Amino acid sequence: MDRRIGVIGIVIEDPKKHSDRVNAIISDHGQIVIGRMGVPRPEYHAGVLALIIEGTTDDIGSLTGQLGNVPGVTVKSALTAKALPKDTNGE
Numbered sequence: 001m002d003r004r005i006g007v008i009g010i011v012i013e014d015p016k017k018h019s020d021r022v023n024a025i026i027s028d029h030g031q032i033v034i035g036r037m038g039v040p041r042p043e044y045h046a047g048v049l050a051l052i053i054e055g056t057t058d059d060i061g062s063l064t065g066q067l068g069n070v071p072g073v074t075v076k077s078a079l080t081a082k083a084l085p086k087d088t089n090g091e
Helices: 015-028 057-068
Strands: 003-013 033-041 046-056 073-079
Touching: 003 015, 003 057, 015 033, 015 046, 015 057, 046 057, 057 073
Parallel strands: none
Antiparallel strands: 003 046, 003 073, 033 046
């Protein structure tokens, strides 16, 4: 299956309440996460995460879908339009 590279933006309202679930979902999909940056904004009771990802559209959709189902979490993604070449493992 074709792979894509992209970024996923995540806004968490009330991180004290939801960040454990968000982190668990990201960990479950760790094989497609290349990089991660988080910026806490406690004065606004919010946090912002940016994930750099590489994976199949199914894997990326699974991650964004699960994150989007967490209450108080907003998710947006931007992916390359062109598929990446297969890696040396044939994936």
